[in-house]
Amino acid sequence: MNLPKGFRYSGVAAGIKASGNKDIALIVSDDGATVAGVYTQNIVRASSIDWNVTITPSDQFRAVVVNSGNANACTGDEGIANNRQMAEATSAALGVTAEQVAVLSTGVIGVQLPMEKIEKGIQDAATSLADGEANFCAASEAITTTDKSPKTAQATVAIDGETVTIAAMAKGAGMIGPRMATMLGVVMTDAQITPKVAQAILDAATAASFNRISVEGHMSTNDAVLLMASGKAGSQISSATDIQQLSAAVTDVCIELAKMIPADGEGASHLIQIDVTGAQSDDAADQIARTVAASALVKTAVTGNDPNWGRIVSAVGYAGVDLQSNEINLVLNGFELFSAGQPVAFDAAEVSKSIGDNFETQIELSVGSGAGKSRHWTSDLTVDYVRFNSEYTT
Amino acid sequence: MNLPKGFRYSGVAAGIKASGNKDIALIVSDDGATVAGVYTQNIVRASSIDWNVTITPSDQFRAVVVNSGNANACTGDEGIANNRQMAEATSAALGVTAEQVAVLSTGVIGVQLPMEKIEKGIQDAATSLADGEANFCAASEAITTTDKSPKTAQATVAIDGETVTIAAMAKGAGMIGPRMATMLGVVMTDAQITPKVAQAILDAATAASFNRISVEGHMSTNDAVLLMASGKAGSQISSATDIQQLSAAVTDVCIELAKMIPADGEGASHLIQIDVTGAQSDDAADQIARTVAASALVKTAVTGNDPNWGRIVSAVGYAGVDLQSNEINLVLNGFELFSAGQPVAFDAAEVSKSIGDNFETQIELSVGSGAGKSRHWTSDLTVDYVRFNSEYTT
Secondary structure, three states: OOOOOOEEEEEEOOOOOOOOOOOEEEEEEEEEEEEEEEEOOOOOOOHHHHHHHHHOOEEEEEEEEEEEEEOOOOOHHHHHHHHHHHHHHHHHHHOOOHHHEEEEEEEEOOOOOOHHHHHHHHHHHHHOOEOOHHHHHHHHHHOOOOOOOOEEEEEEEEEOOEEEEEEEEEEOOOOOOOOOOOOEEEEEEOOEOOHHHHHHHHHHHHHHOHHHEEOOOOOOOOOEEEEEEOOOOOOEOOOHHHHHHHHHHHHHHHHHHHHHHHHOOOOOOOEEEEEEEEEOOHHHHHHHHHHHHHOHHHHHHHHOOOOOHHHHHHHHHOOOOOOOHHHOEEEEOOEEEEEOOEEOOOOHHHHHHHHHHOOEEEEEEEOOOOOEEEEEEEEOOOHHHHHHHHOOOO | OOOOOOEEEEEEOOOOOOOOOOOEEEEEEEEEEEEEEEEOOOOOOOHHHHHHHHHOOEEEEEEEEEEEEEOOOOOHHHHHHHHHHHHHHHHHHHOOOHHHEEEEEEEEOOOOOOHHHHHHHHHHHHHOOEOOHHHHHHHHHHOOOOOOOOEEEEEEEEEOOEEEEEEEEEEOOOOOOOOOOOOEEEEEEOOEOOHHHHHHHHHHHHHHOHHHEEOOOOOOOOOEEEEEEOOOOOOEOOOHHHHHHHHHHHHHHHHHHHHHHHHOOOOOOOEEEEEEEEEOOHHHHHHHHHHHHHOHHHHHHHHOOOOOHHHHHHHHHOOOOOOOHHHOEEEEOOEEEEEOOEEOOOOHHHHHHHHHHOOEEEEEEEOOOOOEEEEEEEEOOOHHHHHHHHOOOO
């Protein structure tokens, strides 16, 4: 695995998780790095998010400290103080300022952080920092909660004669606790870019990836994606073409990571990809794709390998987008099921087999002759999802 | 059961349902009645809805014919012709015009109606019309699909010295097929009112009842509520006070019926009532209540008797309403769990027991000092819901 120059990683077990699994990750840039962040739009958000928005974007950034097992959300004034203490303990261990340290937390809501364990874990993580793949993987493991496995992606791209490397990690399987989920992502690159460019690249990448996925649509209090650029790959990337090339590479890495989240959705038996074309605008297409992705009836139909196009078409109808029902066409896994507002005769057993035989279900909707399009990914909805999220009492 | 004067009912088995259960209902006003209708806002809607919007409101209305087991939705031109044929067969059997007949259909989407069975069923229903409770109940049974039992409600109110009677039936347990669900309601009264007053009363009643419930939030292609007023109770109700009194009585009947739908939600083990107060407007409160009601994580927490206030409070945060997180208060089944943005210490076992011991879970949220308020009802989300909606292949 190629890793970008200029970063060191560690992941340790601090005892926040009852399981004893790794729960503190540290990602450090050897020198001042560029950083950008994208955060949850939930008004009820964790104190870590309040902290990060004040220190990003920046070009003097040094470290991200992540704890899993506790979201430090809805924890009031004590939670704000504990979050600041996480940043300060990291800054002391690394010899940097607190304002150079971002904090990410994920896990149970409404419970105070075990600060003694956290501070000890940060010390351990600081002393075990290293730049190799083993440490990168340890960090990616330490940020997970209900994930079945760590989620990482990597890309190398030649820009203006220089090799730029991107490596990223993410976590997420459901939206929020107490089964300790949320969506976090950290993207590292050795490209040299300004904070303004970094923010624009991250905004575009997030819009096309992490903002296009859902498990059950419940927005977390702690969602965050950071982009760190160490600048060690070479000279400043500043031409529009070069920025576009880096942006495309970062977007691809984020899409690869983002798809892993619903694929790993709590109890998921299918990843569902929804493409909407022909809408009046990208926003309209997005709204339709999001509505279809959110339908429990669409999701349970896929779970049951049921080519139940009525559930899909009727979800399009209540998306709140102005459209004509006789311009709706639906293709599922390559089979045309609905055309120009009329049902198409098809072999239900054949389509059902296609859903059952493939982990990924492809839903293609065209809704008119407009240029608007959007792609979303979601998980199906299984008995195991409900078990997972109901058979647990705080 | 007191029934309003001037109506006859019947419910018969026409063989549309494979089970052999009743599947054609007929409700007839002896003379020209006032009628009003409220219909699904889904752009993809059944031809029965297209038909009904052209003939309601009216003061020359005579009959509603309902079939269950087939929604006649997404069935193209043949479906439009079949719907018209249902109205015409009913008009011929009753000796009225087709434009005096509303059609309601509920059941599987995308399958053509078995017209031979439907026409025979309408004949049978027309010959078995009667005004007693047995026939009212037969009709209420014939409109059901996945409902565990028929849903009826009744009220008698003295208005300006005259006794006005209201009786209503509804069906609904999930939103759409192929497990043959949708929400239908028919409200009969013997009050004498104009179509304009009838429409205003029905709009208000629906806004406070059927528009405040959800099972999984998937809007049907066939949802419809009709109000029929025979005028047999006495003289015209026209003063503002009298209209308000009738409106309140109709609203109460509709709320009683509406709550039965999520209580009978597919696989539901709890009815959840959500009250939001203190919002800037009723619309804002409504949006918050709707968002909390739609959260699969809130619903599965209630299923698991889990007082997981973090899921509720975080859903408030992403409702898209401008509010301050430190003004949020949450009381669940009378227990204060979150106050002014801070967690409140509580006995989790005691609150969990309260959820487990009661079919109805009460969620009370205050979100500020505004006058806006809203009440919603939803079902919880159980393993049985997923089984019900996935373990079926068309």
